Amino acid sequence: MIxxxxxxxxxxxxxxxxxxxxxxxxxxxxxxxxxxxxQWLRGVLEFDGTIDTSLRPDSCGVMFDYQPxxxxxxxxxxxxxxxxxxxxxxxRDIIEGLAETFLVIVMTxxxxxxxxxGDYRLVGPPPLVMxxxxxxxxxxxxxxxxxxxxxxxxxxx
Ligand code: SF4
Numbered sequence: 001m002i003x004x005x006x007x008x009x010x011x012x013x014x015x016x017x018x019x020x021x022x023x024x025x026x027x028x029x030x031x032x033x034x035x036x037x038x039q040w041l042r043g044v045l046e047f048d049g050t051i052d053t054s055l056r057p058d059s060c061g062v063m064f065d066y067q068p069x070x071x072x073x074x075x076x077x078x079x080x081x082x083x084x085x086x087x088x089x090x091x092r093d094i095i096e097g098l099a100e101t102f103l104v105i106v107m108t109x110x111x112x113x114x115x116x117x118g119d120y121r122l123v124g125p126p127p128l129v130m131x132x133x134x135x136x137x138x139x140x141x142x143x144x145x146x147x148x149x150x151x152x153x154x155x156x157x
Contacts, residue, residue, distance in 0.1 A: 001079050001109065002065070006030035012109050039064035039076075054090055061085025064094065070103075071135070072128050077105045084108075099123040103132055 003011045007030060017024045023033070040056055044066070057063035061082035067075045076098050080086050086095060086106050098104050103124040110119075122129045 001063070001081065001107070002036070004030055004032050006032055011107065036065075039066055042066075052090075055094070057081050060090045060094075062091035062095075072103045072132055075103045075105065077107060079107045080109045083110065095123065099125075101125070103128040 001012050003009055003013070004015065007015065007017070009015055015023075017029075023029055038057060040063070044064075054060060057079075058081065061080065062085050063079045063081055065077040065079065067077070078086055078091065078095050085091050086108060095104055095106060101124075103122065106121050106123060108119050108121070122132050
């Protein structure tokens with residue numbers, strides 16, 4: 001679902017190296033793929049010090065990413081793995097909790113899931129949401145491209 005700039009793979013585009021056993025170029029995969037860890041893998045989304053397996057992306061339907069530095073401070077991105085998953089269950093609870101403090105970019109996939117078109121919405125403190133919306137739409141580009149531009153972290157969109 002996440003774009004890989006080394007492969008010119010866009011958001012929610014299937015990777016051409018994906019094969020039945022997983023990554024077909026695992027030993028030589030790009031740096032973006034080597035270094036990426038979602039928030040569940042990092043253990044950041046554990047509840048009460050225990051690993052809640054219902055928060056795994058394949059369980060809750062959403063994968064969470066984190067950018068420590070951006071024009072809008074710390075920013076979380078919630079990537080739907082399953083269509084509509086960000087609107088319910090644990091995923092929605094997490095998003096709502098994060099949005100009380102941080103800008104959260106909710107990436108929604110189309111009805112085709114991981115291979116469908118992606119879109120996004122912004123949630124968070126109203127001043128941050130308005131500021132981010134202004135920046136994105138003032139650039140007049142596609143839905144997801146401006147997100148890469150405003151982030152100062154590693155480019156993996
Ligand atoms: S890990 Fe492999 S299959 Fe996955 S995006 Fe990277 S190159 Fe493609």
